[in-house]
Amino acid sequence: MDQLDRKIIAALRVNGRATYADLGRSVGLSASSVHERVGKLEAAGVITGYHATVDPSTVGLGVTALVGIHPTDTATDEDVAAALGELAEVESCYAVAGDEAFVVKVRVPTVDELEHTLGRLRRIPGVGRTNTTVVLSTRFESRPNNAGLDEEPAPGA
Amino acid sequence: MDQLDRKIIAALRVNGRATYADLGRSVGLSASSVHERVGKLEAAGVITGYHATVDPSTVGLGVTALVGIHPTDTATDEDVAAALGELAEVESCYAVAGDEAFVVKVRVPTVDELEHTLGRLRRIPGVGRTNTTVVLSTRFESRPNNAGLDEEPAPGA
DNA sequence: CGTGAAATTTTAACTTT
DNA sequence: AAAGTTAAAATTTCACG
Numbered sequence A, B: 001m002d003q004l005d006r007k008i009i010a011a012l013r014v015n016g017r018a019t020y021a022d023l024g025r026s027v028g029l030s031a032s033s034v035h036e037r038v039g040k041l042e043a044a045g046v047i048t049g050y051h052a053t054v055d056p057s058t059v060g061l062g063v064t065a066l067v068g069i070h071p072t073d074t075a076t077d078e079d080v081a082a083a084l085g086e087l088a089e090v091e092s093c094y095a096v097a098g099d100e101a102f103v104v105k106v107r108v109p110t111v112d113e114l115e116h117t118l119g120r121l122r123r124i125p126g127v128g129r130t131n132t133t134v135v136l137s138t139r140f141e142s143r144p145n146n147a148g149l150d151e152e153p154a155p156g157a
Numbered sequence C: 001c002g003t004g005a006a007a008t009t010t011t012a013a014c015t016t017t
Numbered sequence D: 001a002a003a004g005t006t007a008a009a010a011t012t013t014c015a016c017g
Helices: A003-014 A020-027 A031-043 A077-086 A111-122 B003-014 B020-027 B031-043 B077-086 B111-122
Strands: A047-054 A063-071 A090-096 A102-108 A127-140 B047-054 B063-071 B090-096 B102-108 B127-140
Touching: A003 A020, A003 A031, A003 A047, A003 B047, A020 A031, A031 A047, A047 B003, A063 A077, A063 A111, A063 B090, A077 A090, A077 A102, A077 B127, A090 B063, A102 A111, A102 B127, A111 A127, A127 B077, A127 B102, B003 B020, B003 B031, B003 B047, B020 B031, B031 B047, B063 B077, B063 B111, B077 B090, B077 B102, B102 B111, B111 B127
Parallel strands: none
Antiparallel strands: A047 B047, A063 A102, A063 A127, A090 A102, A090 B127, A127 B090, B063 B102, B063 B127, B090 B102
16 A cells, blocks of 8 residues: 555545546556556455445434433343344444444434434343433534544554 | 335445446436436535545555544534535544534644644634543444435435 | 547436326 | 436457467
8 A cells, every 4th residue: 555545545435426537647657557556445444435424314314313222231242233234214323342242323314213213222132231322513524634644554464 | 216226225325336327237227317317416416526535654654543622602504514624634524412512633744743633723712621532443434324325215315 | 647449327208107 | 206218428358369
């Protein structure tokens, strides 16, 4: 991974549909060289995918909440995480340090649906108390974070 | 927005680099029809962008944390949000209900850097106490959530 | 890493339903 | 209006130097 790879990655984070020709013009390489580099970055697991971003409110997902999940000792974290993954409303799932085992981000159409989703969460074996924080507005989200692309990767990455 | 639009959106959430020809084959339309629909979805603000997803650990961002931010009355929420947006390490920013004004997700190379970032956060006018939850592992993140695409949008979306 | 070339896709104009 | 057809321009993708 050299500086050119980092530039290509940064460009693809901003515009995941940029053509190889575009990228080549941005970084000063031929389209075929960019193509080859991107293929290697994908194969190496650096670039894990490309995804369209959708305004949630336009597709009927107007309510976002962050839910802390306290564990019970009736199931392993792995089983709980797998069960959380079964719920379509759970968009992200983090295992965390502290009193809670997980923090998840859920996205649902209405607060009514949020209530139902919380009920489903609490019915998962290994899930104890939940602590829900309702999101009032998303100021920004999943922003391209190039902090790691400006310098060399930290040792042991 | 009809069922075909929803299928196109779902496909682009999974693979944001799918060609219009691919999408056409998936949904049973010609490439040019898909092209026209996608253009309208972009213009309508339904599709807001396309982004490559990168494995953070491969670019030297091995530490993730969720930070709750308690407000003081020395700045408006808008000013605090703007200041948070200036920090490259802050990837997402949610204004939330409850004791905290914001919850942000930060991504940094090391715990040392996390300490520095928390210092920068606390130095922002309007930011009081912070409450940091370190992420031990990301089970899944920003998953395509098609819950809203299966049915019609909630009224008032 | 670049060049060149064939296959594919993009994109707009036009036609059809 | 919405979808299909056509065709020219651009891009993708691969072999080779």
